Amino acid sequence: MEPQEIREGYLVKKGTVLNSWKAVWVVLSEDAVEFYKKKTDSSPKGMIPLKGATLTSPCQDYGKRTLVFKITTDKKQDHFFQASHVEEREFWVKDIKRAITCIQGGRKFARKSTRRSIRLPETVNLNELYVLMRDQDDGVKELKLEQENRVFNHCFTGVTVIDWLISKEKARNRNEALMLATGLLNEGFLQPAGDLSKEGAESGDQTAFLDDTLALYYFADSGFFCEGYSSDEDTLVKEEFRGNIIKQGCLLKQGHRRKNWKVRKFILRDDPAFMHYYDPTKGDDPLGSIHLRGSVVTAVEFVPDAKKYDVDGNLFEIITSDETHYFLQAATAEERKEWIKAVQAVSKSGK
Template sequence: MMSEAAKSEAKKPIKEGFLVKKGHVRRNWRTRWFTLMDDTLHYYKNRGDPMPAGSIDLAGASLIVPNSGTTKKSFLMQLSSLCGKELLVQAPDQATLTDWADSIEKVISEQAKQSLQASGAGSMRRNTASPPASQKDILQAMQDRDAGVKVQDVTLKTIQIKKCFSGEAAIDWLIAWYFAKDRNEAVSLAGEMLLEGHFQCVDHELIQQHCVGGPQRKITPTIMCREFIDSSFVYYKFSAFNPGQMLDLLDSSDESDSSSDDNDLLTTAANTQDSPWPFATPGDPAGPVIKQGFLMKKRLKHVKQDWKARKFIIRENSPYLYYCKGSKESKLSGSIPLKDCTVAEMDDKSDAASSVKQHIKRNRFSLTTSSGERVVMAAPTAEDRLSWLQTIRKVIKEFTSP
């Protein structure tokens, strides 16, 4: 009979793709292939490996996604299982991070729903006799899918931020569910939870405008974390989803390997601006990003003709396709000149495909530079390949003489 592990592996993943994972022992960062199942998140050393290198059970797990600019690395999320296993991963961009976080959150929610149904428990009910004893209880109540605070997607400065709630909505909810007797008490309670790191303000400039003292008042990071604003147009989001033991990590998140600058989540917001490449390189590698993401790469004339997962970046005003190891955007591994470059899609039978691993046969394309060097790449999906081809061809057209 097929084992439970084999049955799980036989199921079609809810989501899959490359992410960068921080090691548990050496504490270094490595690109891994992740697959999200209906109860577990698996990761593999190589795409197509028969068995995962590791897994984390999502039943009762907690998820935290910090605000952009509050960590030394961008696009991070951290998972903590019910048994205390931690997983810290990095996405290539904000859209990918949001997509993964939403998918994982849905799995955690579904697991919680199934657990409630199995135990015969219902959804949260209003309790007028006594409020929950701790902030954790209040936080879990606020995140209740049926009776929690109302969340919505908001657009701030052309950036869409999902699952936010206004300060006014949070205060109304705390009063309606008898966690506070009036607005002053509710603001004080929300401020305490903000100071503990349970909420994050999604736009600090609005806090600057509405804190006591107005725009002229100097707002420090401490003040931004202490004063909760009772306003319909100042928005917050939860720091963690399903905050079980995850909230205990908020106090210990700065305990990381001192020999590395790749600290864990919720580090001090310092040096968070995108810095240029620390050395001279072709084009404009510090320009705004047009497109970025993971691709498999193979250099046909290289001594080692093996496939490597690399993060590729295309920037404005630059005729180069840059690439680097997944977590080391500040250390450029190389670049491919796109001026006068030829790009072509590849099918399963081209370029001696019989010698190519089955999982890399699909969604391949090649780039041939003006000097004749040929690079073959493979995208995770057909949609990803089409998007990369369209962007690359646009850059080639822009910088190639007619």
């Protein structure tokens, strides 16, 4: 009897021989993780057995890469994967943990501690806590804050987070709240915005989160942006990055010149309505953007030159107001439906 497939989709994986990171198609089954060079390949490029394996998340072996998790096999071989956003990583981590636990005969899987050895109560669910913090009415309020000739949008101070955790009875005192906040920071739910908070996050201290009015943070999936001089880059953030993030994830995109297909990370924002795409293996600079105001998006069954590259199924097309055509492929039929619905909503409401 073939093992049941639990989850599949695009992730970025570090090569086991070379140190390069590449987007691969990953399939999680009951007893293994298989990865393919392309979704349409009939045989996997490699297989990771889960019997006796352990999972480390967040994995901080690569400081400049966020949302990384590590699978260590029974033979102590490490495999590193990177997700495109927090929610995607949480889905993969949860399902892989469940698969490992089932193989172990129902024994509880003990998760490896983070680099800073933060020990949180077993009853704490950081994912649920993050959802509460993001609540529009009762969560942590996102503000526009000015500091050292820079304006930070959609952010908040470290003190605000600690105060909120205590006021909502998620922590009994500031020390407990600091442990929770550091856990959220380590997991990638919260991100440091200014120089002070970045220094704290990189310090390696047990409580890397700073209970300080000058330490600024933002939600990982928020519309955060900084205006003015930045220690990271000396440019003004473009208007098109100011919208809230509506949806994000990896899609297969057809190039305009060579017509080849490559995995790209897409981030959909509203007001202004833009869809930016990135090389998922590299940094935060987009390769391009699609202005969605007035655009049309539809599911399609055929794309020119798609068969040549073994691309078939779950295709959709975006036609912009200037009649530029973009052909994309989602991982599943349900994912295609979600992307089409989200893009349609943004194209009508965003400016």
